[in-house]
Amino acid sequence: MAKVETDQIDVLGNTALLAGEIVVPGASDMIAGNIASGAGTLLASGLVAAVIAPSMPLIGILAAVGLRINSFRHATTGQHVWSNVRMRRSGVFVEKA
Numbered sequence: 041m042a043k044v045e046t047d048q049i050d051v052l053g054n055t056a057l058l059a060g061e062i063v064v065p066g067a068s069d070m071i072a073g074n075i076a077s078g079a080g081t082l083l084a085s086g087l088v089a090a091v092i093a094p095s096m097p098l099i100g101i102l103a104a105v106g107l108r109i110n111s112f113r114h115a116t117t118g119q120h121v122w123s124n125v126r127m128r129r130s131g132v133f134v135e136k137a
Contacts (some may be wrong), residue, residue: 068115081111
């Protein structure tokens with residue numbers, strides 16, 4: 041019974057992180073206690089919106105979504121999206137349990 045309750049708490053927590061991330065880029069990292077990483081995501085998203093989006097809107101949207109996905113993943117798993125890309129390219133990819 042405790043396992044089901046713990047899973048429900050995890051789902052609610054992840055839902056809150058995702059909702060925060062949709063509203064403010066980097067919010068999930070900030071909520072999880074990674075203030076510097078969250079602030080970096082917020083700053084990078086602002087730069088993307090100011091510099092890239094006016095001239096290349098599709099690239100700007102994809103970059104903003106990618107930054108938010110990375111922030112959410114870092115808040116929930118402790119790993120950035122690019123850490124797996126680097127490991128797979130070097131052939132040293134090891135799944136963590």
